[in-house]
Amino acid sequence: MNSLQGLLYGLSIAATPSNLLAAFVGAFAGTAIGVLPGLGPVAGVALILPLTFSLDPTAGLIMMAGIFYGSMYGGSTTAILLNIPGESASVVTAIDGYQLAKKGRAGATLTIVAVGSFVGGTLAVIGVMMFSSLLAKVAILFGPAEFFALTAGGLIVMSRISGGTLASALLPMTLGLMLGTIGQEAVTGETRFTFGLPDLAEGVSLVPVVVGLYGFAELMLLVEDRAHAANRPESVKMRDLLPTRTEWKRAVPSWLRGTFLGFLFGLVPGPAATLASFASYRLEKAASKHGSEIGSGAIEGVAGPEAANNSAATASLVPLLALGIPFTPIAALMISAMLVQGIQPGPLLITQHPEIFWGLIASAYIGNVMLLALNIPMVGVWVSLLRIPHYLFIPLLLVLSVIGTYSVRNSIFDVWVLLAAGIVGYAFNKMKFQLAPLVVGLILGPNIEKHFREALFLSQGDPWIYVESPIAVGVWLLVAAILIAGFIARRRAAFADAMAQESSL
Amino acid sequence: MTPARSFGLPPARRFTGLLALLLAGTYGFDTWQTLSFGRWHKPGAAIFPIAVAALMALSAISVLLERRSGPDDPMPATFALPAGADLRRLLLVLAAFAVYFVAMPYLGNMIASALFLLASMWLLSDDPNRSIVRLAITAVVIAVTFEVFFVRLLKVQMPAGVFKQWLF
Known part of the structure; x- marks a missing residue:
């Protein structure tokens, strides 16, 4: 199956009435x-992702893609209307988006964001088609030693690019x-650390x-x-949603630049959407004719980064699905949802299960189309959701x-795990882990353990198999x-900070 | 709103590091005692946990040895925890949550959810004139909607409880 056939096949699966409803x-x-006020997309997605588990895998994954893109768009909405970026990728959107909202252009900015996200996502799907065939050729060369290198190496990289100090990432990672x-280990089936509790025999479930x-x-x-409860946005009327001719004209080059940049960032494992939006913001400042206005409410400051983060999010499906290593919290949530649906992302996915790979890429696209159709006419509904009081939605989400x-x-034990994980998460948040x-x-x-041990089995105990x-x-x-690149970058940043401080004295 | 209580972040992190070191020791010891190591050509179930215990000890030590680089350190010096009425409210919501799923197998998902929704909405509402009747109606509407949508429509298996024959 070539890329175009794959995408068409994926679209034929995603475009059935039941799957469109799921999207x-x-x-x-x-x-x-x-x-929802105060609740970021990561938390939101984590809370509603289990909804997808009751559906069949295809519909579940399509719904998951819709949730993923919808939450990103929702995060941008709060960034523009309330100056509260729902997630790190929306931080730069808040700068100019909120300034534009203060000038009375909130509706038009939301439209530019929705269309920009659609443009970024659409062009990125075309890019993904080109890269996937290359990926399929490499994937069949993977054995246990290569998988071990990929998973263990990915974990090491993750510990250095997740932000904060090394210790702040290493300790939680080791806890994970x-x-x-x-529970029961994968190679010999021996049961470990269950302390006689039958609920632990299957292991700790990822979902709770x-x-x-x-x-x-x-x-x-x-x-x-x-404090968030006091923050109330202005209402946005339908007639305010249409951007002016000048705004459209100014947005188009920014969308295209943002899409290209975002796509490149998306192919590199890491927090692609965030890096892409920041890089696009800088690019717009340098490349746009109106660069000097950026920061004080320019449409380019919103259009470029939003197209970039959407394009990066779509392109990042390639390393996410091909490597099976989540580098961002949202990606970790998506992988966990796939594992629950019985899908193991990794290099063999594209060759062994092309229907899932292409189904997901197609559903990402359908999700973008759905958002465009949904978000612009319903902007009034989203704005009114910002006014829901905490005392209503917190209990509702807890029940959910x-x-x-x-x-x-079907396990109450898992709900106890949820409570325990919540308390650990709260404490780690407070202590900056x-x-x-x-x-x-x-x-x-x-x-990692499975591939490590399988490689040793295969090589009859020869550790050189790993290299x-x-x-x-x-x-x-x-x-x-x-x-090494990360180390050099940190040293350079520290040196630049020290020089700046010295010169200011 | 009650002012939050401030705590030193470095001591809290060191305490976490100490707990992690203790965990690494207990976990490593249990692995050593109960699991097989196997041979090079047939590694046993203990190999990976021993490596994880060593890594946990290493990360715990790295947390214990952390030093602040002065006022410019990106890591804040303190962190805040709720106090007084805010702390009480948080603990009460957590307690209500725990009671909710302990009671769920007996009362069933719908009744337990309605009671939890009512209790937590009451605890979280800032309005001094909040009406228990209005909150109760809201709680019942949400609980019934969830029951119909998830249990009846999506066929999600939830505990029905002892009142099963009287509901729906």
């Missing part, structure tokens, strides 16, 4: 959760690895950990923080998190290069 519900729920060793760490912990922070968690294995490495450790830990193949060596060299 609609996902996009609607994702946007709704993304705009530890949790991953509980993810929902607890991101969703429940965030709700706990909201319970204690009532319990239903979602319980439904995966990273949460994403914990989830990634839990996801990758069992795979024998060119692919394994290439992966380890890439990991070393990323770590």
Whole structure:
């Protein structure tokens, strides 16, 4: 199946009435959760993702894509209307978006964002088609040693690019690895660390950990923080939604620049959407005719970064699905949802399950189309959601998190895990430990162990197997290069800071 | 709103590091005692957990040895926890949440959800004139909607409880 056939096949699956309904519900729920005051898209997605588990895998994944893109759009809405970026990728959107809203252009800005996201997502799908065939050729060369290099190397890289200090990522990551060793191990079937509890024999389920760490912990922070409750946006009327001819004209080059930049960032493993939006903002300042206005409410400052982060989000599906390593919290949530649906992302996905790979790419596209159809006419609804009081939506989401968690294995024990993970997530948030490495450790830990031991079985105990193949060596060299580049960048930044301080004295 | 209580971040992180070190020791010891190591050509179930225990000890030590680089350190010096009425409210919501899913197998999902929704909405509402009747109606409407949507429509298996025969 070539790329075009693959995409057409994926679209034929995604475009059935039931799957379109799943895309609609996902996009609607994702946007709704993304705009809820004080609740970021990551927490929101974590809370409603279990809804997708009750559907068949295809519809579940399509709904998940809708939730993913919807939540990103919802995050941008709060950035523009309230100056509260729902997620890190929307930080730059808030700068000019909020200034534009103060000038009375909130509706037009939301339209520019919706269309820009659509343009970014659409062009990125075309780019993904071109790269996927190359990926399929490399994928069949992977054995246990290469998989071990990929997963263990990915984990090491993750510990350095997730932000904060090394210790802030390493400790949660190791905790995740530890949790991953509980239950029956994959190679010989031996049971470990269950302490006689039958509920632990199957291991710690990913869903309660993810929902607890991101969703429940965030709700706990909201319970204690009532400052957001006072923040109320202005209403946006339908007639305000149409941008002027000048605004359209100024947005188009920014969308195209942002899409191209975002696509390149998306192919590199890492927090692509965030990096792409920041890079696009800088590019717009340098390349746009109106660069000097950016920062004080220019449409280019919103159009470029939003197209860039959407394009990066779509393109990042390639490393996400091909490597099976989540580098961002949202990606970790998506991987966990796929694992629950019985899909193991990784290099073999595109060759062994092309229908899933292309189905997901197509559903990402359908999600974008759905958002365009949904968001502009319904902007008034999203704005009114921003006014829902905390005392209503926090209990509602808590009930939703319990239903979602319980439904995966019909286990009250999992709901206790949700509570425990929520308390750990709350404490880690307060103490500035990273949460994403914990989830990634839990996801990758069992795979790392499996590939490590299988490689030794295959080589009859010869440890050189890990560095024998060119692919394994290439992966380890890439990991070393990323770590060294990160180290140099941090040293340079520290040096520049020191010089700036010295010159200011 | 009650002012939050401020705590030193470095001591809190060091305490976490100490707990992690303790966890690494216990986990490593349990692995050593209960799991097989196997041979090089047939590695046992203990190999990976031992590596994880060592990594946990290493990360715990790295947290314990952290030093602040002065006022410019990006890591804040303190963190805030709720106090007084805010802390009480948070703990009460957590307690209500725990009671909710302990009671769920007996009362069933719908009744337990309605009671939890009512209790938590009451605890979280800032309005001194809040009406228990209005909150109760809202709670019942949400609980019934969830029951119809998830349990009846999407066929999600939730505990029905002892009142099963009287509901729906």
